[in-house]
Amino acid sequence: xxxxxxxxxxxxxxxxxxxxxxxxxxxxxVVLDAVHQIQAEKANDLAVRWNCKAGKxxxxxxxxxxxxxxxxxxxxxxxxxxxxxxxxxxxxxxxLRDLVTDVSWNFRVKKKIKQFTxxxxxxxxxxxxxxxxxxxxxxxxxxxxxxxxxxxxxHVLRDHxxxxxxxxxxxxxxxxxxxxxxxxxxxxxDELKQAHGIGYCNITKCCTKVCPEHITITDNAIIPLxxxxxxxxxxxxxxxxxxxxxxxxxxxxxxA
Amino acid sequence: MSHAAVPLTRRAFGQTLxxxxxxxxPVVVFLALGGFIVYATWAALQNAHYEFGPYLSPFYxxxxxxxxxxxxxxxxxxxxxxWLPFSPALLILPFPxxxxxxxxxxxxxxxxxxxxxxxxxSVGEPRSNYRGENSFPLILQxxxxxxxxxxxVFIVILGYDAVxxxxxxxxxxxxKEFGIGVGTLVLxxxxxxxxxxxxxxxxxxxxxxxxxxxxxxxxxxxxxxQCVSCLNRGHMRWAWPSLFWVAFAxxxxxxxxxxIWTDFRLI
Numbered sequence: 001x002x003x004x005x006x007x008x009x010x011x012x013x014x015x016x017x018x019x020x021x022x023x024x025x026x027x028x029x030v031v032l033d034a035v036h037q038i039q040a041e042k043a044n045d046l047a048v049r050w051n052c053k054a055g056k057x058x059x060x061x062x063x064x065x066x067x068x069x070x071x072x073x074x075x076x077x078x079x080x081x082x083x084x085x086x087x088x089x090x091x092x093x094x095x096l097r098d099l100v101t102d103v104s105w106n107f108r109v110k111k112k113i114k115q116f117t118x119x120x121x122x123x124x125x126x127x128x129x130x131x132x133x134x135x136x137x138x139x140x141x142x143x144x145x146x147x148x149x150x151x152x153x154x155h156v157l158r159d160h161x162x163x164x165x166x167x168x169x170x171x172x173x174x175x176x177x178x179x180x181x182x183x184x185x186x187x188x189x190d191e192l193k194q195a196h197g198i199g200y201c202n203i204t205k206c207c208t209k210v211c212p213e214h215i216t217i218t219d220n221a222i223i224p225l226x227x228x229x230x231x232x233x234x235x236x237x238x239x240x241x242x243x244x245x246x247x248x249x250x251x252x253x254x255x256a
Numbered sequence: 257m258s259h260a261a262v263p264l265t266r267r268a269f270g271q272t273l274x275x276x277x278x279x280x281x282p283v284v285v286f287l288a289l290g291g292f293i294v295y296a297t298w299a300a301l302q303n304a305h306y307e308f309g310p311y312l313s314p315f316y317x318x319x320x321x322x323x324x325x326x327x328x329x330x331x332x333x334x335x336x337x338x339w340l341p342f343s344p345a346l347l348i349l350p351f352p353x354x355x356x357x358x359x360x361x362x363x364x365x366x367x368x369x370x371x372x373x374x375x376x377x378s379v380g381e382p383r384s385n386y387r388g389e390n391s392f393p394l395i396l397q398x399x400x401x402x403x404x405x406x407x408x409v410f411i412v413i414l415g416y417d418a419v420x421x422x423x424x425x426x427x428x429x430x431x432k433e434f435g436i437g438v439g440t441l442v443l444x445x446x447x448x449x450x451x452x453x454x455x456x457x458x459x460x461x462x463x464x465x466x467x468x469x470x471x472x473x474x475x476x477x478x479x480x481x482q483c484v485s486c487l488n489r490g491h492m493r494w495a496w497p498s499l500f501w502v503a504f505a506x507x508x509x510x511x512x513x514x515x516i517w518t519d520f521r522l523i
Contacts, residue, residue, distance in 0.1 A: 063273065063378070065273060065274060065275055065276075066272045066273030066274035066275070066378055067274060067377070067378055068378065080275065083275060086273045088273065091265075091267075091378075130470075131470070131472035133471065133472050133478070134469065134470045134471060134472050153377050153378055155373070155374040155381060156386065156388065158378070159266055159267070159374065159380065159381050159386075160384070160385075160386040161266075162386070179469075180469050181469065182469045182470045184469070197388075197390065199388055199389045199390030199391075199395065200386070200387075200388035200389070200390055201388065201389070202363065202364065202367050202373065202388050202389055202394070203360050203361075203363050203364035203367070204364050204367065204368060204374065204377065205364050206374075206377035206378070209377055210377070218364075219458070219488065219489075219491075223360050223458045224458075224461075224462060224466050226360075226398075227401075227458065227459060227462035227466065227467070228462075228467065229398075230398045230400075230401065230459075231462075231467060233398075234395075234398035234399070235398075235401065
């Protein structure tokens with residue numbers, strides 16, 4: 001057993017400060033265990049959101065030593081215990097109390113994204129046919145546990161507070177999962193540029209770095225969506241090709 | 257639960273609770289990219305020592321106009337303004353330079369290192385206003401794919417230079433003979449690294465197949481997409497060695513041409 005100090009942010013919507021708590025830690029403990037121990041022994045009123053303790057529910061998101069992490073997946077033996085370990089709530093969202101933040105903005109944003117719109121069924125029984133290789137690309141995005149660590153670390157939200165103009169990496173992943181789905185026929189490209197503010201992303205890759213599910217957010221979701229926006233809005237040659245195809249299509253249908 | 261919305265507080269420049277040396281990476285990127293830009297600008301302005309035997313510095317390839325026997329269109333155009341310094345490199349270097357400048361990987365790296373936007377993940381920034389790539393000037397980054405097309409042409413040209421670097425002129429007879437020198441290897445490695453970087457480009461990945469949702473019906477497109485995706489996964493690992501090697505290739509040809517280094521023939 002080792003003695004360790006944890007500086008935990010205590011406060012509410014009116015403000016707060018880091019408070020030091022000493023507790024004993026042992027092999028195999030994670031930060032959430034230490035927080036629970038402190039809650040049981042020294043701070044019964046410490047507010048912390050948690051659920052599965054297995055890195056799958058995305059509830060215990062916080063900032064451990066300044067970096068967004070799941071507390072249940074951050075092993076104590078990975079941390080330098082010679083100095084106090086800081087634990088803060090996510091800074092991109094309003095504080096409710098102690099380590100709990102109000103993440104409801106995310107759910108409101110999700111509602112704004114055009115829902116899954118499948119093409120008409122392929123078979124008379126109302127079912128569809130698709131190849132595994134076509135859905136491989138979007139299956140990576142389905143691993144998201146909505147911990148919102150990527151939203152927290154994104155400087156567009158965290159430092160520049162563009163919550164009204166930018167949907168953040170989590171919802172660009174969500175949009176990518178829909179937009180690249182082989183059955184989906186909805187068009188989200190214009191919304192991505194205008195209402196969802198994809199142009200605000202400047203590719204720092206911090207979201208990819210903190211994702212506990214190791215989703216390659218920037219390279220596989222955001223940049224491919226940016227390229228689709230370029231196709232539609234910034235590439236004159238692609239525009240000409242589309243115009244030519246449209247004209248050729250009209251002529252063909254006219255002849256028919 | 258009822259609660260009042262709490263205004264989010266901004267952290268000051270460099271402020272963070274991260275105890276690690278977060279500043280090392282942006283400083284290294286700043287020094288490496290800054291050093292390359294300074295050297296490449298100096299080398300491009302020299303207009304000398306860019307060829308040695310069958311070797312041509314990649315900074316100067318293709319030589320469109322100039323005094324070199326490699327010049328495609330002959331000497332410097334007479335219409336070139338006298339006040340403007342001339343060098344064959346100045347005519348071509350902007351294209352690969354802009355390919356790198358608009359590259360998705362480098363953008364993320366130099367926004368951190370040169371603009372501190374942000375300095376590193378979860379570290380406070382110096383500015384409170386932010387427009388990102390949503391408006392001028394950074395909206396121009398969207399032209400990346402056009403520089404990618406040009407960069408692909410450069411790969412072919414540098415490949416041709418690497419092949420030419422295998423044919424040495426016999427000083428006595430004037431005949432061409434096959435050979436491999438250290439410089440040949442330097443130029444071959446250069447084109448391999450540049451091809452690995454260029455063929456892993458995010459825009460190329462999109463153009464060869466990323467733009468469609470169903471690749472299963474088009475085997476050539478699917479394989480192309482998989483190959484580019486494979487290189488794309490290591491885009492950063494290709495970006496840095498190819499950058500350093502292209503500068504080293506110029507240094508090698510330059511120092512051989514100046515008589516400071518000796519080029520050893522291996523075959």
